[in-house]
Amino acid sequence: MKYVLVIILSAYAFSVFAQSEPRSTISGFIRDSLNSESLIGATVHNKNNLAGASANQFGFYSLTLSAGEVELVYSYVGYNTQTLSFQLRSDTVINMNLAGGQHLQEVAITASRTSLAYERTQMSMINVPIAQIRSLPAVLGATDVMRALQLTPGIQMGSEGSTGLHVRGGSQDQNLILLDGVPIYNASHLLGFVSLFNGDALNNVDVYKGGFPARYGGRVSSVIDISMKEGNMQKFQGEGAIGIMWSSLTFEGPIVKDRTSFIVSGRRTYYDLLMAPFIGRFNRQPDREIVKAGYYFSDLTAKINHRFSDKNRIYLSAYTGDDKFYGISNFKYEHDEILSGKDRTDLGLQWGNFMTTFRWNHIFTNRLFSNTTLALSRYRDNYISKKSIDRTYNENSQSFTTYDFSELQNNFGIQDWIGKIAFDYILSPDHHVRFGAGVTYHTFNPGRVSLSDTNGSRHFGASKRYAWEYSVYIEDDIRLTERLRSNVGLHWSAYSMGNVFYNVLQPRISARYLIIQQLSAKVSFTRMAQYVHLLANSFNGFPRDLWVPTTESLRPQTANQIALGFAHNHKKDYELNLEGYYKTINNVTEFREGSGFLNVDQAWEKKLLQGTGRSYGIEFFAHKKTGVFTGLMGYTLSWTDRHFDELNDGKRFPYKYDRRHDLNIAMMQRFKREKRDIEFSASWVLSSGHMISLPVGIADVNHPMIRETNGQYTRQYLIYGERNGFRLEPYHRLDLIISFIRQRKWGERRWVWSAYNLYSRINPYYITVEIHRSGGAFQVIQHSLFPIIPSVSYQFKF
Numbered sequence: 009m010k011y012v013l014v015i016i017l018s019a020y021a022f023s024v025f026a027q028s029e030p031r032s033t034i035s036g037f038i039r040d041s042l043n044s045e046s047l048i049g050a051t052v053h054n055k056n057n058l059a060g061a062s063a064n065q066f067g068f069y070s071l072t073l074s075a076g077e078v079e080l081v082y083s084y085v086g087y088n089t090q091t092l093s094f095q096l097r098s099d100t101v102i103n104m105n106l107a108g109g110q111h112l113q114e115v116a117i118t119a120s121r122t123s124l125a126y127e128r129t130q131m132s133m134i135n136v137p138i139a140q141i142r143s144l145p146a147v148l149g150a151t152d153v154m155r156a157l158q159l160t161p162g163i164q165m166g167s168e169g170s171t172g173l174h175v176r177g178g179s180q181d182q183n184l185i186l187l188d189g190v191p192i193y194n195a196s197h198l199l200g201f202v203s204l205f206n207g208d209a210l211n212n213v214d215v216y217k218g219g220f221p222a223r224y225g226g227r228v229s230s231v232i233d234i235s236m237k238e239g240n241m242q243k244f245q246g247e248g249a250i251g252i253m254w255s256s257l258t259f260e261g262p263i264v265k266d267r268t269s270f271i272v273s274g275r276r277t278y279y280d281l282l283m284a285p286f287i288g289r290f291n292r293q294p295d296r297e298i299v300k301a302g303y304y305f306s307d308l309t310a311k312i313n314h315r316f317s318d319k320n321r322i323y324l325s326a327y328t329g330d331d332k333f334y335g336i337s338n339f340k341y342e343h344d345e346i347l348s349g350k351d352r353t354d355l356g357l358q359w360g361n362f363m364t365t366f367r368w369n370h371i372f373t374n375r376l377f378s379n380t381t382l383a384l385s386r387y388r389d390n391y392i393s394k395k396s397i398d399r400t401y402n403e404n405s406q407s408f409t410t411y412d413f414s415e416l417q418n419n420f421g422i423q424d425w426i427g428k429i430a431f432d433y434i435l436s437p438d439h440h441v442r443f444g445a446g447v448t449y450h451t452f453n454p455g456r457v458s459l460s461d462t463n464g465s466r467h468f469g470a471s472k473r474y475a476w477e478y479s480v481y482i483e484d485d486i487r488l489t490e491r492l493r494s495n496v497g498l499h500w501s502a503y504s505m506g507n508v509f510y511n512v513l514q515p516r517i518s519a520r521y522l523i524i525q526q527l528s529a530k531v532s533f534t535r536m537a538q539y540v541h542l543l544a545n546s547f548n549g550f551p552r553d554l555w556v557p558t559t560e561s562l563r564p565q566t567a568n569q570i571a572l573g574f575a576h577n578h579k580k581d582y583e584l585n586l587e588g589y590y591k592t593i594n595n596v597t598e599f600r601e602g603s604g605f606l607n608v609d610q611a612w613e614k615k616l617l618q619g620t621g622r623s624y625g626i627e628f629f630a631h632k633k634t635g636v637f638t639g640l641m642g643y644t645l646s647w648t649d650r651h652f653d654e655l656n657d658g659k660r661f662p663y664k665y666d667r668r669h670d671l672n673i674a675m676m677q678r679f680k681r682e683k684r685d686i687e688f689s690a691s692w693v694l695s696s697g698h699m700i701s702l703p704v705g706i707a708d709v710n711h712p713m714i715r716e717t718n719g720q721y722t723r724q725y726l727i728y729g730e731r732n733g734f735r736l737e738p739y740h741r742l743d744l745i746i747s748f749i750r751q752r753k754w755g756e757r758r759w760v761w762s763a764y765n766l767y768s769r770i771n772p773y774y775i776t777v778e779i780h781r782s783g784g785a786f787q788v789i790q791h792s793l794f795p796i797i798p799s800v801s802y803q804f805k806f
Contacts, residue, residue, distance in 0.1 A: 034100045035070040035374035038063045041105035044241035048212040050084035059437040068377050070434035085633050125575040125583045129495045129520045131530040132218030134160050142207050143676045143689045145743035151207030159672040161627035161642035162217045174665045177623025177648035178229025181542030185232045188325045190365045193387035197305040204329045208258040209273035209309045211237045218571045219518040219532035222483035222497025228536040228567035238313040239269030251801035268314045276306040301335035319371040330360030354394040362386045377432040388421035414461040422555040423451040443482040450475040452557045473557045475505035491522040503539040508560050512537035527576045538565040541597045561613050567593045585629040593621035619652035639675035656731040662699040670695040687747040697736030704729040742766040755806035764797040
């Protein structure tokens with residue numbers, strides 16, 4: 009670090025000396041010409057000396073150049089480039105609007121120069137264009153960001169059909185998922201099969217698997233930074249879809265043209281409505297009736313964007329989404345002469361997210377940009393069960409009626425109040441400095457239980473916990489020489505809860521060396537810290553995810569990761585990446601043997617163990633983003649394990665989602681026809697099966713409560729081998745989607761036909777073990793979830 013600091017200071021000194029000549033700054037915003045959406049990551053460079061800059065997540069850029077003749081080239085993937093030539097004599101504001109490929113006669117668009125992989129300092133980062141995400145196959149034809157990310161190397165899915173992400177050996181809770189800069193704690197609907205992000209409302213998705221910039225913190229495995237659309241400033245427009253199981257509608261437009269805009273987007277499944285007439289009919293028995301039952305999810309996304317002036321803009325965005333399961337059943341005693349009456353049971357489960365954020369952008373100078381954020385994020389998981397008993401007893405020519413009721417509520421959740429401020433200071437094309445600070449107030453609800461009956465109300469279970477989390481960071485993207493560029497940063501975070509206090513200093517450094525034109529070598533080292541822990545359900549069924557805080561006995565997770573790789577762009581249309589990484593994680597959490605999610609109480613901390621994790625591997629990624637034919641291919645060879653002193657006899661064991669090989673291929677092709685276009689997309693995935701623990705034998709153990717025919721008091725118990733010592737069969741499937749697109753006077757319509765698991769591969773979902781008592785043997789049974797799932801939907805834009 010001493011030598012690094014010397015290099016940085018020397019670079020600053022050289023930069024100051026170089027700026028002694030007259031220099032001026034060009035700044036402004038780069039946006040879409042038709043709807044004024046920010047083009048995040050769009051580039052501008054001076055063709056005369058190749059000095060350049062890129063737009064931040066709000067579209068702002070700043071480029072400082074020597075006075076004189078300049079020729080600026082503005083570009084973005086899938087958009088036409090714009091060139092401006094003029095004499096630069098003083099600071100200048102240029103707001104550039106680029107025309108996208110979807111607005112032009114030709115479908116195939118290739119920008120002449122974009123932010124190419126070999127040029128970027130950043131490594132282990134992937135950006136998948138929203139248009140490409142929307143074209144990829146998904147369950148029931150729904151656009152799914154998280155499932156699209158599973159097609160990229162280093163990012164593996166969990167169980168069959170799940171949208172959960174395991175990044176470079178990490179668990180789901182180790183992913184920092186940001187929606188407009190605000191953390192989201194549970195990112196899925198439909199029991200994990202559909203992500204909660206509606207693709208119609210999204211503008212950009214960046215994924216960081218390593219080489220994390222200092223501006224990010226709070227998780228140890230990945231950052232998924234998702235930006236919502238800002239709303240069309242020019243005209244009203246909408247889009248939607250009607251599918252077999254779900255529908256969606258998005259509407260956006262100006263409130264005041266060129267000054268205020270909005271966007272509203274919503275989705276809902278209607279499986280419960282479709283099945284309601286059949287549930288009552290087919291679930292009637294002589295003494296029992298299922299009156300009502302169903303499941304659905306719904307979500308709503310909204311955003312307002314207002315420009316006060318060229319230097320001040322505010323955004324107000326919100327998201328709310330819930331999954332709900334409900335059921336009502338009656339047990340009747342109508343045919344009993346002595347006893348008659350009715351028992352009624354009401355069951356309800358609801359889990360979901362709520363997020364709202366206020367952001368203020370302010371330009372202090374043409375080099376200094378700020379973003380201030382105030383936000384609330386909440387995840388809740390509620391269970392309620394009500395039972396009422398109404399009975400009449402007839403005995404000895406007398407009758408009397410009794411009534412009893414009970415209500416059980418179980419609430420989990422986490423809530424965050426967030427405040428932060430971030431600055432972009434573009435000193436020169438050689439120095440892009442970012443710095444900022446933030447504070448979060450956490451409220452943890454680890455499982456409060458309420459029971460009400462005729463005797464009154466009682467409360468028990470774990471009590472709420474309150475904690476503060478702080479962060480400060482600074483980073484600089486520096487060009488040290490013509491070939492060498494580096495991003496050096498420092499992130500400091502702290503955590504306090506009562507008398508508990510932790511703080512972690514997290515250095516971050518990435519470097520890129522240009523070997524030859526369009527080929528560069530990259531290296532990075534990062535340290536990350538995480539102060540929240542997830543205790544996921546240990547049984548199959550509805551998700552019950554419990555977020556718990558760091559305490560005196562439950563220490564924060566930390567991870568160190570080093571990565572080395574190469575990036576190449578071929579003809580500027582193809583991006584190739586090869587990376588190797590090694591990551592260690594401290595203080596990962598597991599339940600003790602014999603403990604589990606169902607018996608979490610006041611002493612939940614004592615039921616947990618902390619150990620270490622390790623992951624290393626090699627990733628290859630090829631990506632074509634533009635043209636009538638696009639696609640991607642990713643392959644990962646990796647090893648992931650865990651170590652706990654009290655598990656597996658203290659020996660390392662494979663992580664459940666350790667997949668040695670992981671191959672993903674996706675392709676998209678658009679065919680032009682006279683009256684309509686046809687868009688074809690397919691994806692194929694192949695991976696090693698995940699690891700499980702299986703029994704290796706059976707033992708007869710004396711048991712006082714069981715008597716066999718031979719007079720012996722015994723019970724048969726399974727004997728398990730090493731933890732996660734068996735690997736399931738390989739997983740593979742083919743997904744397909746075909747869209748028939750026709751332009752109408754009012755807009756565009758699409759008929760979308762899709763098939764999930766086209767050749768109906770019977771992939772393993774979970775394993776059960778059955779004991780055959782007669783022969784003293786056991787049988788391992790594989791259960792599968794999804795055969796082929798066809799779907800059709802009607803989509804439209806107006």
